[in-house]
Amino acid sequence: MAATAELWARYGHRRLYVTVEEDGTKLGFYDLKTGRACNVPSARLNEFLEAITAWKTAHPDELDPVAEPPAHAPGEAPDSASPRPWKDLAQNRPGQSAAEVADAYRHAQPLRSLASRVLGTKSDERGWRVGAAGEVKTARQLAKLTNPGLFDRIAPGRWYALHSIPIGERGRDIDHLAIGPPGVFVINSKNHQELVTATDAAVFLGGRRTRYAEVAQDEAIRASRLLTAACSVQLPVTPMLSIVNAPTVVRGCPRGVIVLRVDQVAEWLASRPVRYQASTVDKLFEVCRRSTTWEQ
Incomplete structure (x- = not known):
């Protein structure tokens, strides 16, 4: 129209x-x-x-060329002011933040970390190391969208993925951000051996209720707020959980969070209806890759 x-x-x-x-x-x-x-x-x-x-x-x-900047899409600055220096988050590796924390624990608690590796017992180092490994597995699934082989393309259009995105100043990060024709998605990886059950009420690990859905929802709300501020256009963000290794039963969508096994992530994203044209996806990626977008 x-x-x-x-x-x-x-x-x-x-x-x-x-x-x-x-x-x-x-x-x-x-x-x-x-x-x-x-x-x-x-x-x-x-x-x-x-x-x-x-x-x-x-x-x-x-038009007043001095007073009136041109219309801008996501990724284009609204004026000619010099932008702040920024780090390219596209260089971040999957699981980078968690791996760095695990490394810090390994150096601070070398004997306990070694014992945990040998005996397979719980430790702070092991928890972060296992988390990083889960993020790597989710990233491999996202690569089916962002870097498919010649005969492996499962979705039309261009897709981008960013990993280990630091947000704010308290050490928090977003595990994965997927950007494609259907929109923007924040994905939180969870690597477990126990049964994961998702209901409309919450996500349960074994028989224990977790805050996984609340945290995922909070990340999506925060990402939407930051991207909306950066683009001057309301940008919704969908929260997702990628469950790695654990047997998974999904009986609901807690707090609007999509819960999937890791091997379902790429196919589910590919099946979403198209929202943005390729040029808009490219510009969204340019906004998302800038560290300054996530520092407010």
């Missing part, structure tokens, strides 16, 4: 309101003074940007 932009200028404001001609659906507005887009449904982002670009092309005399 074609969308058009209409100028609204009152009370010192100059905005372009975008409407779908066929059914009158409102797609939000673009502030000509600040260059920020507001109230844009993420699934309609491409229509919105096309309408803004068409209006600007048709009304060049209405």
Whole structure:
């Protein structure tokens, strides 16, 4: 459906309101003074940007090149200010954060760590080491989307994955972030031997209730907030749990968290309906790979 932009200028404001001609659906507005887009449904982002670009092309005399930045999609800066230095998170390895913690415990508790490895007993080092191994297995599944072989492609379009994304300043991280045509997904890997059961109420390990769903939901909410701030467009993020090694029974979707065995992750993502065009996926990845996106 074609969308058009209409100028609204009152009370010192100059905005372009975008409407779908066929059914009158409102797609939000673009502030000509600040260059920020507001109230844009993420699934309609491409229509919105096309309408803004068409209006600007048709009304060049209405633009102030100093005061009015161009419309921008995710990954494009809203102004010409020098960006802060950032680290490329695409260089992070799967399980990197957990492996670093395990290494720290191994050096701090060498005898206990060695005994744990030999006897297979529990220790802080072993817990983090096993967690890192689980993240590596999930990353291998995501590679089926991001780097498929010539005859192994299971999903159309481009996919990206980031791993061990530090968030905030308290040592927390997101295990995996998958970005593709269906949207953005945060994936938390859990590597266990005991039965994992997911119900609508919670995720259980053996007979014990865990906070896995709450933590996954919190990560998705936080990721959505940070990406929305970085892109100036509302960006939903879906939380997921990837269960490694453990027998898994799924009877519900606790707190909206998708619970899957690790070998189901890639196929499930590939089956999701398309939300974004390839150009938008590329720009989302450019935002997500910047360490500064996750530092607020």
